[in-house]
Amino acid sequence: MRNQxxxxxxxxxxxxxxxxxxxxYQGHDRTYGELRDRAYxxxxxxAAELGVRRGDRVAYLGPNEPALVETFFAAGLLGAVFVPLNTRLAAPELRFVLEDAAPAALLLGTGREGAGRDGxxxxxxxVPAEAYEDLVAAGSAAPIDEPVSRDDVCLIMYTSGTTGRPKGAMLTHGNLTWNAVNLLVDVPLRHDEVTLVSAPLFHIAALAQTLVPTVLKGGRCVLEPSFDVERTFELIERERVTVMFGVPSMFGFLTRSPRWAGADLSSLRHLLCGGAPVPLPLIRAYQERGLTFLQGYGMTETAPGALFLGAEHSVxxxxxxxxxxFFSxxxxxxxxxxxxxxxEPGEVYVQGPNVMPGYWRRPEESAEVLDADGWFRSGDVGIADEDGYVRISDRIKDVIISGGENIYPAEVESVLYGHPAVxxxxxxxxxxxxxxxxxxALVVPRPGAAAEPGxxxxxxDGRLARYKIPKYLQFVPELPKNAAGKLLKAPLRKRYG
Amino acid sequence: MRNQxxxxxxxxxxxxxxxxxxxxYQGHDRTYGELRDRAYxxxxxxAAELGVRRGDRVAYLGPNEPALVETFFAAGLLGAVFVPLNTRLAAPELRFVLEDAAPAALLLGTGREGAGRDGxxxxxxxVPAEAYEDLVAAGSAAPIDEPVSRDDVCLIMYTSGTTGRPKGAMLTHGNLTWNAVNLLVDVPLRHDEVTLVSAPLFHIAALAQTLVPTVLKGGRCVLEPSFDVERTFELIERERVTVMFGVPSMFGFLTRSPRWAGADLSSLRHLLCGGAPVPLPLIRAYQERGLTFLQGYGMTETAPGALFLGAEHSVxxxxxxxxxxFFSxxxxxxxxxxxxxxxEPGEVYVQGPNVMPGYWRRPEESAEVLDADGWFRSGDVGIADEDGYVRISDRIKDVIISGGENIYPAEVESVLYGHPAVxxxxxxxxxxxxxxxxxxALVVPRPGAAAEPGxxxxxxDGRLARYKIPKYLQFVPELPKNAAGKLLKAPLRKRYG
Known part of the structure; x- marks a missing residue:
């Protein structure tokens, strides 16, 4: 094939x-033969109805569902660039991202029915959700074989930055392929894996650590629109799930459920956990059920795997x-x-065939994080032990990781500053x-302002995705600053954290 | 690392x-840490003692043994090119290959002791076999990290051609890496594999289908200097071998041994078989022991895997x-x-990241087999069934495959013609x-010549590797030819085959 x-x-x-x-998906199966035909x-x-051409962006806004997966592969068949959108974004955030990506087509999935019509x-x-099946039916199942190289951009995934302005990390077909190869080196995935995909596919971890390697091996992806504790137990038992990916909080929710003790987890072989280190008590709780975690460290820009901690060293x-x-x-x-x-602490730099070529239309921000040899500056600080095992000790980037979602304080603060009382x-x-x-959020109110924290x-609300809205908001008389007037967060964390 | x-x-x-x-190897173990240090x-x-530089060839003449493996990796550390030599070649054949490859260093292994001195x-x-350990001891274990890309040539492996003149297929680091990736997609190799490496590493199948993927996964290679039936049973049982590669005749020898019935084969997980299709009775014999074959088709020029037949379709x-x-x-x-x-029959063409960039110093022969899009012409004929499964039905190239070794009749004939009675x-x-x-061999004797077939x-003998010497030699009154005087082998095969 010309399409690599x-x-x-x-x-x-x-x-x-x-x-x-x-x-x-919801009791319906789709074979690889059907997936191939529907992607064609x-x-x-x-191409015919919406004029999508090589290099054009094709955005998808919806939860994990077959249409999202089909759009991912269909864009790749055309040499177009898939842009999965975070469904949790508020309208102004979404608008910013869409204006930046400027997609030739935006497919709207479940939960956005009618959105295309009511403007x-x-x-x-x-493409409204209701029109999707008609669109597929209008297409031809004849093979498409456009020349696409592994160096071509496969997708753009948006990540908020420390400046508060989301930027699109471009990932090539090669980036995602090599990440999957790195995973196959570390994890003996089989052709009969049943992978539960309930973490959102608009995040790199779910897309690149569950969907992509499972398809590579010919396994089965059980797509779920969102993570739900009861439903997770139900699916593990009914579908005989063998691979699960989640952030530590997801795995924690399962242990606190009344179903935990009686659940049949015997089908599970690999628990992939990312976003943050798994706390030892959680490791122990799963160990008692004969299960070990595969952990790692990564980010959107590295597609995502950079470090990997195998099951044998999880304790x-x-x-x-x-x-x-291996290859990074x-x-x-x-x-x-x-x-x-x-x-000794040092900033974490990552190099390898999984590292993105840059941010979409952001040459300056790309140059800041990528050097001439392809080393990517993560903005995180790590400390290696004598055996080379790296503990992520701090973030140079000001970021909060909450349930696997990255929250950039700068972005939240910029919206807060829009309120006259701040x-x-x-x-x-x-x-x-x-x-x-x-x-x-720690807020110094404007003198005389009558606003309450609520x-x-x-x-x-409505200006930021819900997960970004601080759980706590407290009025304080002043914020600590250095001599140059720069805000100091360390003393704030010490005092209010 | 700069070395990719x-x-x-x-x-x-x-x-x-x-x-x-x-x-x-022979009761001694070497860890990955030791292998790394010894390769350095x-x-x-x-580099220091023999002046080996980037691009230089480093040849090894010896059976499967740790020194061969270390030379392979050490050459790769320097950006030099490994040239494994077929130990079965006769002296004139070996001389031709060495003159063609012009290595900066030739390491002599077991069985060639003293060869370097007695000229x-x-x-x-x-480097005589006796000097090897001194050479390693003279080197430094400090890390070496030369810039080497996956597009750089990793090794040159000689393959005789239809012209009778051996030519060196250049294989890049990427060629071997992608072949291993293709294998990981098809076979769920684990980190605890124990791979019996008794097929010779100077052939692509043993090197690329056993050593390379096993190291990639972190498994253990049990090196054996040659294939021996008794010893194979002994090693399977003692080392708990999980992966074996062989040609059908090797697997056939095992079934005909008196040890077959009582052998403990319970550790075996993957039987990789190449060179020729496994006959159905042999498939059945192993099936009765709970074992299935993984088969395929390939050649040196494609590093080697082009087609793969998984266990589930072996019958x-x-x-x-x-x-x-997958990627080819x-x-x-x-x-x-x-x-x-x-x-319908068609010539088999292969494309993919495993296909060689060409033959060493043979631009014309390279151009004959590789087109501008990177398609390699195999010279074999295949017929696909409705499901796309390809049966290799004939060879456009005139070649005999005997116990996994390719014998090119043209090469044997040219030596036969050197005898005055032919x-x-x-x-x-x-x-x-x-x-x-x-x-x-079918020979028309020169009139009046007194020579016997013997x-x-x-x-x-001594002019050709033993495996190339015909098992049968028969005098015939004439050879069939077409109108243009071209020898016709088909009627010969029909009459004498």
């Missing part, structure tokens, strides 16, 4: 295993994120630019048993 | 699993070589250049229960 990208994968899989089930149909319809203000040409190296993935490299750089010695503000992360961290939180 | 090639693999593995055993030592010594005529700078698709490997493509081209329809000759393959095929066979 991921768009060709349903066809490559269907050469080998046309009759195996690729996707299960959708791609030909996108809810989203820019671009829409003795608990709290670390492991060692570099990680180094820790001390503030003076020299390699950090074991035990003289100064700072958002910090505070520990939370369920979510790892949650946001806390008024400010309501101001955020 | 296979030379970096021992170091990459040692980041993850320094204490796991990489190689077992050998590489630094090759046996091999060109190039030698219903027996006799075929399967479907294209295969098409069948009819004589008029159009795609061959299912059921007026005309032709070598054909005849079926053989043990070896699949063996060679049979004289001619003795003439070949």
């Amino acid at each position: 990208g991921i768009g060709s994968w349903p066809a490559r899989r269907a050469r080998m295993t046309p009759g195996r089930v690729a996707l299960s 149909r959708l791609a030909s319809a996108l 809810d203000g989203l820019p671009g040409r829409h 003795d190296k608990a709290g670390t994120a492991g060692v570099p993935c 490299d990680v180094r820790l750089v001390a503030p003076d630019g020299t390699p950090a010695a074991p035990g 003289a100064e503000c700072a958002v910090i992360g505070v520990p939370d048993e369920r979510w790892g961290e949650v946001g806390k 008024d400010l939180l309501r101001h955020l | 090639g296979i030379g970096s693999w021992p170091a990459r593995r040692a980041r993850m699993t320094p204490g796991r055993v990489a190689l077992s 030592r050998l590489a630094s010594a090759l 046996d005529g091999l060109p190039g700078r030698h 219903d698709k027996a006799g075929t070589a399967g479907v294209p490997c 493509d295969v098409r069948l081209v009819a004589p008029d250049g159009t795609p061959a329809a299912p059921g 007026a005309e000759c032709a070598v054909i393959g005849v079926p053989d229960e043990r070896w699949g095929e063996v060679g049979k 004289d001619l066979l003795r003439h070949l």
